[in-house]
Amino acid sequence: MSGPDILVPLDGSERARCALPVAERLSELLKMPVRILQLTDQAGALAEAADRQAGLIVMSAHTAQARPAEGIGPAALAVLRDAPCPVVLVDPARAPQAWTLGRVLVPHDGSPAVSGAVRPAAELAGQAGAELVVLQAAGAEQAAERGSIAPPLYVDQPQHEWPAWSGEFLQRLAIACPLADVRVRLLVGRGEPAEETIRAANDEAADLIVLAWKGHWKPQSAPTLKAVLRAAPCPIMVTRIPAR
């Protein structure tokens, strides 16, 4: 057993190869070797990932001619559901020819759990010298976890409130997510998280979106992840929020 490395599952299709430029750049940044895995079935990919203690899986979000309704194909979804490490999904229709990492967008609901889950984003941004753009976007339903921080309900005096709130948000993020060597910018989303994430990704020309996910994929769950998979203009890294 060796590792960690970056596992790139390929199914032999040309579309699956869209993940390679992203994987290669991540390999340079993270100093992890790329290991190509010919995918015959998703169970094999997962077994390989677990066995080799993969640090990252990078793969095409789908390989169909037309993008699936949910933006992700069955193989990628299966990997995503059970992967023991973060998964980077690349939409073949929007795959970059040569991928660089100058800006990482992290949608965040203000909860400690998400702060912990997006740690790889900060590490990656630090390695790449990229800017980390944190988007506070919790939507109408604020995070219920103790220690969560919501946008200020009261902005008594903006000249004091925003610096204070930004500092507090970033300090809470930094508990679980080292930010010392990272350029960080904080945005506040105005609406629902998915919509705000897509808008921010476009406005900010993000090279990577890092999304924390609880691991549920039922019809009513993961609305943000599903929406972002459908419309993200760049690769998406999905990290898992550990189950309680």
Next chain:
Amino acid sequence: MAASGDAAQTEAPQASGAAPAAIDPIRFEAAVFDLDGVLTGTAEIHAEAWKRLFDDFLAKQAAASGKPLQPFDPKRDYLAYVDGRPRSDGVRTFLAARGITVPEGEAGDPPDAVTVRSLGARKDAYFLERLAKSGVKVFADAQPLLANLRAAGLKTALVSSSRNAKAVLEAGGLTALLDVVVDGVEAARLGLKGKPAPDTFQRALQQLGVQAARAVGFEDALVGVEAIRAAGYGLVVGVDRVGQSHELVAHGADVAVSDLTTLQVVAAEPASAPHLAAWPPVAPTEDAAWLVVEDGFTLAREHEIESVFAVGNGHLGSRASLAEGGPMSSPATFVAGLFDTRPGPTPSLAPLPDWSHLAPIVEGAPLKLGSGKLLSQRRTLDMRQGLVWRDWRHEDPGGRVTRFQECRLASLYDRRLLLQSAALTAENYTGAVGFETRLDASVEIRTSGGGLAAVSAAALVGGTPDLPAHAAPIGELTLQAQTGRTHRIDRFVAVGASSQDASPRAVADAHVAAAQGQGMSELIARHRDAWAARWEASDIRVDGDPAAQRALRFAAYHLISAADPTDARVSIGARAMTGGAYSGHVFWDTEIYMLPFFALTWPEAARALLMYRHHTLPAARKKALSHGARGAFYAWESADTGDDVTPASVIGPGGVVIQIRLAQQEQHISADVAFGAWSYWRATGDDVFLLEAGAEIIIETARFWASRAEPGDDGRLHIRGVVGPDEYHEHVDDDAYTNGMARWNLRTAVAVVQEMATRWPESWAGLRAQLKLGDAELDEWADAARDLYFSIDPRSGLIEQFQGYFALKDLPLTSLVSRSVPVDVLLGLDRVMRTPIIKQPDVLMLIYLLWDEFTPQVREANFHYYEARCAQGSSLSPCIHALFAARLGRMDMAQRYFRQASGIDLSDNRGDAAGGVHAAALGGLWQAAVFGFAGLTLDDDGPQLDPKLPPGWRELSFRIRWRGKDYALTAQAPTAPVREISP
């Protein structure tokens, strides 16, 4: 009366050379001196002048009557009839003793007139003539005692009947050693009675902000001793320069000394070696209605906990950081008024070293929440006693279980003191335990503006059951922990600050030494008593709603913790001293939201807050001038000098730079300050405040409005280009709140001028000359108040918030109901400005403050209209809506807003309190309960209640002081009607 305890050690009159008396710098906050015969030897000169005057007068009387001349006795007659008395009283008293009565006369009587005034003037001339020849003799023991008292942190004042006292002090080189001088000029200006009446000695303490029980008075005159005794001073020292010790004691002195140097300024020696009893040093409060409790540990919430559980005494404020620190610890202790412009650019309260850091190191490994296993933790804000408690049990990675208990406080008894008592118990191991600290001796902090704070610390270490106590630097301490044994550490920290102390380091050292001598239990007992006294005056009780009860006590706790009646140079910042947010800056919050609590439950604190505005009048005048106006334009954000320190811009939530124009446009603050001054005077009847500060504030702010209003084509005056309390609409014309308050300010100034001219013509003449007020200007104010634009629609009763407001395109708030961010973030401020959505009450705020000026129909119509358009974008908003709704009888709505206001700091899942508690919202919550639910109104007949309690509340009770009388008030829910159910 004999001195007790550790203050003065003698009962009998004491001559020089006997065992010294001691003045405890913790027990006493101020020393007040008479001049002649105590500090200076001008008594001889006075006696000579009196003798010259009376002998000349008596000789003429004798010649006229043919009776033999009985000359003035410079010793016996001086002491009996004129010593210590105001000059005119002296003339009257001595002549009356000889059976002679002369007319009072008046100022300006010819020198040879036989009137009280003329004789007094002649005596003064003789005195000055002699003084010029011989100079001032300062007693050799005066300066050392004054210096020692000030070095120990006592404030000093002089009370003299002499109109020449300041000249004498200057000539004697004593001016710099006295914080306050109450002389004959001041007494006449304020109409204070002379000795033996207590007025002048009370006035000195009022200016110092010190309670009489915490003051020492020094007098050589018998009438002076009587005056100090009547004023209720904690210690009366008779100064015997002429051999009348027994008389001094007979007239009320606790002790008589002939040599001031025999008075030592030190703490009383403890009766025996200090012994640290079993922990805790005081029993924790058990009644949950007095407690805010946090169980367990959520790292991300630490900043909120630090704010909510902060301790303070108005001079010092300290966040409740973990003693051992942690990745989210943000310890901060502030001194009121000590600002620093570093890192800048605007001044912020300067944090002191982390005095409470006390990190256990068990067998070489720091005991940390993040390492090992948390077994239990409870932190408790004990509001009744002004303490914060912690009880923490932790298993370290080596399996050792340690219990660490702690309490800390900012002493309300001695505001320079911070105290911490901790106990460490090794539950299942034996081993070495050390501690890391960040303050073991003394450090000094210098601010960019030259301010200085000195922090000194000392510790006592002991244990139970049988470990003797000893002083020890914490950093060098190693305890040999044994299973089941508890080690206790008491830490005494004192802060001296250049804003109050001539020698901050000496003051800090003196207070630490005194505290160490007295011991933790005694100090906490005094602190607890001080809190008990405050709660006696300020508590508010709710029967039927425990959450509301806790919220109201929480509000009162932090308001009490924020105020210092002894410091008239500071005010309360938006987050008090519970956090670094808002930099300690002072806004209109203080006068409009917090002041009512203080004016009605702690008038001394309210007075000090308003004196801060008086001290910052020069800066307000300067700001008015810079805006092309006259009078006083107060800073929107104020720090130590009163200059406007509002930041000019900020990076907003979208990463864009927002220009801040509030310093220029939010002008209503000038009227708000005036309203605070007037409200305080109305509540207390403190005429001295009106004469020395309040009238000047009200007049100068009125002058600002008169110069600020511009004539329009409609024949009215207009105030253009302002921001009202609703900050969603900038640069508007004729904001209703601004114009309404400006009009009130102008009218009130006219009324105050009339009152002064009638009741205090001399003071009015002086103020008028000082402010260069002419008749034309006074007339102008009345005209301006009449002509200032203000409009109420006669049909609807609606007041337009500003010109053009009603034409804005409506955007129902209900369409934004699912918003998760403030409306100005959601829509952008530019768009919000084009809608009638408001941030907080503006018209409603005006109606609330000037309730009686509006009809019930106007109140109802405007509440109905504006409440529906208010986005509650400010923490100052829900409380006023709760109050207003309650007054209108909309109790469900009132309760909903009250709960919203209650949760601003106490809701535990938003992070809003991380930078400090919202002091104005806390004051507003108190107002919602008192003026809303209880329906308190106040007039010449006293307080009246019109209760409208929210659902579930059975009773609401509280106390207020109104015009010198204390009232206990109870509002009750109406009894449910009896309903017959039998067939």
